[in-house]
Amino acid sequence: MTQLSAAPVQTNIPATDLVTVSRAVADLRRGEIVLVQGQVNGAVHCVAVIAAEPLSDHGLSRLGDIAGPDANPAIILPRVRAKSLGQACKDDLFIAFVSAEKSGVTAQSLAEIANPLLDLEAMPSGVPAGIWRPINMAENAAIRLAKLARLLPAVVTAPVTPEQLETLARGQNLLVLQSESINGYENASAATLRPVSEARVPLENAENAKVIAFRPDDGGQEHLAIVIDEPAKDQPVLIRLHSECFTGDLIGSLRCDCGPQLRGAIAEIAKSGKGGIILYLRQEGRGIGLVNKLRAYALQDRGFDTLDANEELGFDADERVYRPAAEMLRQLGFGKVRLLTNNPEKLSGLESWGVTVSERVPHKFPSNGHNAFYLQTKKDRAGHLF
Template identity: 50%
Template sequence: MSQNNPDTSQKIALRNVDRAIADLRRGLPAVITTGQETIAILSTEMAYDAEIRDLAETCGTAPLFAITAHRANVLHVMPTGDTTILLTIEDWMDASLMRALADATHDLDQPFRGPFTRLQGPIDPIHDAAIKINKLGRLLPSAIVCPVDTEKAASIAAEKDLSVVTFDEIFSYDDYSARQLRPVALAKVPLQGAENTRIQAFRPVDGGIEHLAILIGDPNRHDPVLARLHSECFTGDLIGSLKCDCGEQLRGAIKAISDQGSGVILYLAQEGRGIGLMNKLRAYKLQSDGFDTIDANERLGFDADERVFRPAAEMLSLLGFTKIRLMTNNPEKVEGLERCGIEVAERVTHKFPSNTHNELYLATKRKRSGHYL
């Protein structure tokens, strides 16, 4: 197949991002380039002093500390209007301190930090890619970055065996990965209260994150199907956490669809509204410290909701569904699916009583996220 074929180019792009993510998660550097600007980065969460020194020696430039505007606001760094903020790494800022600066769970333990020197002037968008790829890797959204001479970048990467990925590949990853989803395995899985159930697994061609469709009964493809988009929740779905209503929503959706006769639940690998399980546990720690669910995510440097809807839209299309009756209280799910070409014929209310552990969580979703609760 020609390398100019869009499918082939997308596969290469997915591979490049996956390799860079794997290296970053191992504490190794990766190179990001736009063709005009190039940087080498380490994930702050996985960086240690020796690796930062090696990075500076490899690049021949002083490293900088990249954080999101959300995180900078918490650290009392003046905003610039940019989504990424660059700080000078002072002599007193070792790797251990920077890891703590990236992780909001240390804020109350170490309240007096700084002052920080913010890099002046416009920030090149390539630094947004350094943050984005850490998010894709379910790492804290922060990086140690070093400028690299673009003309020398290829030889440096080859000499040091560094992964190289482009700005466009990083920001196309969510869409490419979703569009490359393919059905992998289908099996009958009788459920309590819904014995006539099959589970269809989907996997992108790069072997990345897998999603599941829970098909109950024999849904009619001609009429709008009763559907639920459910983000996986280890704590709520599996071990019965009372901090959220996810487990009740999942089991309630199974019952409601079974009672009607047929429908589909998309079980999406988007734990913690897309920030991953480790970061969700960090957010839980911040909630225990008194912050609500949105403030907790933003203190960690994330947006309030990092989920994307393209995977769900692609799965529905592959299953033959173009119109749905969506069980949700979240208006963003309706809008997100419709932007991706799925017609939401009806929003079906799907809510459950609060308890003493999740009443603030549900109130926050209602007041700050516009959920119909």
Template identity: 50%
Template sequence: MTPIDPAALDPSVWTATCLAQVERAVAELRRGGVVALLEGEQAALVLAAETVEQPALAALQTASTSGRKGELRLVLTAERAQALMKRGLALPANTPAEEYRLLSVSGALAAEAVRQLADPTVAALDAQALGVGAATDIAPAIAQGAIELMKAARLLPAAILVLVPRAGLDHWVDPAFRLEARDLAHWRRNAAANLRRVSSARVPLEGAEDAEIIAFRPHDGGKEHLAIIIGKLDTGRPVLTRLHSECFTGDLLGSLRCDCGEQLRGAISAIANSAPDGTGSGVLLYLAQEGRGIGLVNKLRAYRLQDAGADTLDANLQLGFGADERLYQPAAEMLRQLGIGAVRLLTNNPEKVTGLAQCGINVTERVPHVFPSNDHNERYLSTKAMRFGHMF
């Protein structure tokens, strides 16, 4: 896990204007529009590979830089580039420090081919016929910023880029959709760490009638995180705490592919019954980080890859994501606002212990949280143990 940069959590770094610009750019990318990233004298038009359609791609092919027409670049994460190389795309090997790969692509490349490069769940890729090579002419801040924007938009982390003269930006992109690339370096962590409490209500739960739900909204206007308070908290001692990432399929539909629903309901019961007389107390943080932070749509893509033979970790890598894209800043900030500085953490995942500790929360104990497997999730749980280090 990458250590947290304290400067990245300084709320003064991010103004409401910066956050609004990112949100506008995210919305534009999700609808298939173009935004601009700026770094020094360089400017690049950015289009999401996942949403690209032929008219938008053709428009970018008319943009020019240094007098050259139609020179497109494709930026991928290092994980996705590695997966493409395994499928026959000839590229120089990654260095361990590389977080992205910048590729040159033909101006005649079709939108469908772009989607094939970005998405391993679409039609089979003819890597040799694509004419893709390595490129180095786009500033690292722009390339990395494009990846960050795609992740913020819950899209596949791949983008088409084309350099244009800064003086000609008015022809391509409205000022509302232009971003300084260097501002994106830590924006997700800053947005995640700045939460405000927006609503609360008493909500009796099955197995925990004395419960209250408190909603926290990120400053970027993103999806709310929830704190479920069970019983009467004693913040003078370590509080029994569960971090639970939302799982639509497991929590709501009762999917048998994972153990999320059992963990959610089991944690509520465990907290409520943590005292012998049934008056236990603690908090369950229900975090808006579906699919280990990749979003529901991408989780469904990962399921397709798992059905084709990949395990949970490899499916994420093939899609271009890291093994776990979750952030722990929201959980830590929620705990601080609840007056909780020390916790007994209900988890099998040592990364959660480390992640909270790096964000300033004292984890005094890891409390095991184990449930039986079934025929559908046995491999999933085995992968958790063998490749993610979960302790069952």
């Protein structure tokens, strides 16, 4: 196996916290409850959290039992979703809709509120207008946790006191998470990436290739380095950062240019005669996951462009992080790169983690009749350099 450097990992988030966040992601996807605590300017906020997408009446009832009879559950929604429901929103990113169980709120009605694919012009019947307010740090971190779980970024919360946390954690077997651990999880987890397997994999246009798999200490997403030929470490290496795309890479979707970009990068690196690396990052759909990417496609069929569709779902237009790529390059022994890309954010993303980008190498492919609007949007709104 290739000898990789093993400099000490630099992260401010303890390894135990990374594992706790990883476990909480799995709990949230199963419709379980977790506890989140956040603090800012001396104010401490604690909430019991359950994801809106897999919400059941049993889960909603249990949330009410945990919080007590005087606590009102709140569904935390992205601002764009609240606006689509006819709610006047200010500049706050997220808004909380508060109501009491006696108002007839059901798990189904809350899940419907969270889903932008449902054609709701106003609040579903039986759900009161509620109180709209900015969310606190714990609630904001809960939304981030839903994003990490690749669920719709909407959660149902109930306030608890700091004194209740330990009692609930022990008595109800619930995980307790700090907001800073959730918000810093992706970058901190990337700092722990380590090679776990390597194999020679001859490719159609690059027979001298090998694939190295990297896995973080918390057991999260694995990323791949496809190393073609034997690139020199004393000069900038030709690389491509490629976010996985099941539809484009594997089944030949014409809605994007991902498949041609991946295969074109392999061919370009092999043709250079100097070797290079493709970093295959597990960040489907600009980091929102395959299920949500398909939801974004459905919204695009209703007239949204690729960026607005992500935001309508409650995500940022681009949720990707680039520390995994920088960490893999560091361990492979490369600090300077020539980057195959049209996306200036990839340059700044790599450079922010200490990688020197000596040259941007254009990586353009013609449209196919199905992705012309997609490519134009990337140029006009995302600043891609076509």
